[in-house]
Amino acid sequence: MKYLRQFGIILFISFLGEIANYAIPLPIPASIYGIIILFLCLELKILPLSSVKETGKFLIEIMPVMFIPAAAGVLNVWGIIKPSVIEYIAVMVISTIAVMAVSGLVTQLVIRLTGHSGHQ
Amino acid sequence: MNHFFEDSVFFGVTLSFLSYGLGVLLKKKLKLGILNPLLVSIVITVIVLVVTDMDYEIYYNGAKYISYLLTPATVCLAIPLYEQFEILKKNVAAILAGILSGVLTSLSCILAMVLIFNMNHKQYVSLLPKSITTAIGMGVSEELGGYVAITTAIIIITGVFGNVIGEFVLYIFRIKEPVAKGIALGTASHAIGTAKAMELGEIEGALASLSIILSGIITVGFAPVFAQIH
Incomplete structure (x- = not known):
């Protein structure tokens, strides 16, 4: 029963996310509203952590597998990417590395300047 | 046979999970950074689709059920x-x-x-x-x-x-x-x-x-x- 209940709650919150996505005219997807709704439910003690924990951690663990179909789907757009494929790949590689380096280093610098840290 | 795969709901899901599992196994055995399980599983999936000349739609017919879980999984973040x-x-x-x-x-x-x-x-x-x-x-x-x-x-x-x-x-x-x-x-x-x-x-x-x-x-x-x- 525990897993059934947890999965039910998670699906229900996903559904609430869909309602929010439908009702609010912002380009924010259901999943993002869902994160915010579940977070508020936990933080405001509407739901105890134990009501979603195990099933939630399981879903997060298998999450990489969920990206395989979409990634294999890139095959479908190969035709339209092909003419400029080198440019697209170059922009993708360089900007991704740049974003990772800059956001990580800026965060780390501010942490060290203010003396806070994730290490406890 | 092709008709069978067209109707199969579990083929795409199984292929995705098996290839990911193989990716995890390869990483453990060979300890190479490049053998990222996600990358390995995508490559295996694409190779299977190309070699067997299977339409992406047929694969996706089953695989969409994994994608379906993406919103609930994201909510769990x-x-x-x-x-x-x-x-x-x-x-x-x-x-x-x-x-x-x-x-x-x-x-x-x-x-x-x-x-x-x-x-x-x-x-x-x-x-x-x-x-x-x-x-x-x-x-x-x-x-x-x-x-x-x-x-x-x-x-x-x-x-x-x-x-x-x-x-x-x-x-x-x-x-x-x-x-x-x-x-x-x-x-x-x-x-x-x-x-x-x-x-x-x-x-x-x-x-x-x-x-x-x-x-x-x-x-x-x-x-x-x-x-x-x-």
């Missing part, structure tokens, strides 16, 4: 966020500075490279949302008049690339704080990078989850401004 909320509150300034600088780096880096390569406006706006989560990125691309299919493909490739090279980039740039690692992975490569952050630790995973939300929203604000430039 609220759990690590809740568990690490204390660390998050303590580092608000660093987190906001990191994500904002990351988004601006992404947009200006794309602008600079598009100018260097002499790419057109439509290609440019298709690339602008490349580091944010697919659902938001598609909306941004559509709004700015980009090729939504290209945006979707680039977003996914960016995610997989970030997942594969993430640890290496963090090592090279000496990014050692767990909070900073999470921000870097989430801001550069959204949910697929977050999957890598989850493997690194709870703090990394929580901060990467937060980065998906904030970098997505900040990009919605800045992308139209950048779209005016070229």
Whole structure:
């Protein structure tokens, strides 16, 4: 029963996310509203952590597998990417590395300047 | 036989899970960084589809049930966020500075490279949302008049690339704080990078989850401004 209940709650919150996505005219997807709704439910003690924990951690663990179909789907757009494929790949590689380096280093610098840290 | 695969609901799901499992096994046995389970499983899936000359639609007929779980799984990212909320509150300034600088780096880096390569406006706006989560990125691309299919493909490739090279980039740039690692992975490569952050630790995973939300929203604000430039 525990897993059934947890999965039910998670699906229900996903559904609430869909309602929010439908009702609010912002380009924010259901999943993002869902994160915010579940977070508020936990933080405001509407739901105890134990009501979603195990099933939630399981879903997060298998999450990489969920990206395989979409990634294999890139095959479908190969035709339209092909003419400029080198440019697209170059922009993708360089900007991704740049974003990772800059956001990580800026965060780390501010942490060290203010003396806070994730290490406890 | 082909009819059987066309109707099969479990073929796509099984292929995805088996290839991912094989990817995990290969990584354990060979201990090579390049053997990222996600990359291995994508390559195996594509090879199977190409070699057997199977339509993507047939594969997707079953595989869509895994994609179906993506929204509930993303919703669950609220759990690590809740568990690490204390660390998050303590580092608000660093987190906001990191994500904002990351988004601006992404947009200006794309602008600079598009100018260097002499790419057109439509290609440019298709690339602008490349580091944010697919659902938001598609909306941004559509709004700015980009090729939504290209945006979707680039977003996914960016995610997989970030997942594969993430640890290496963090090592090279000496990014050692767990909070900073999470921000870097989430801001550069959204949910697929977050999957890598989850493997690194709870703090990394929580901060990467937060980065998906904030970098997505900040990009919605800045992308139209950048779209005016070229």
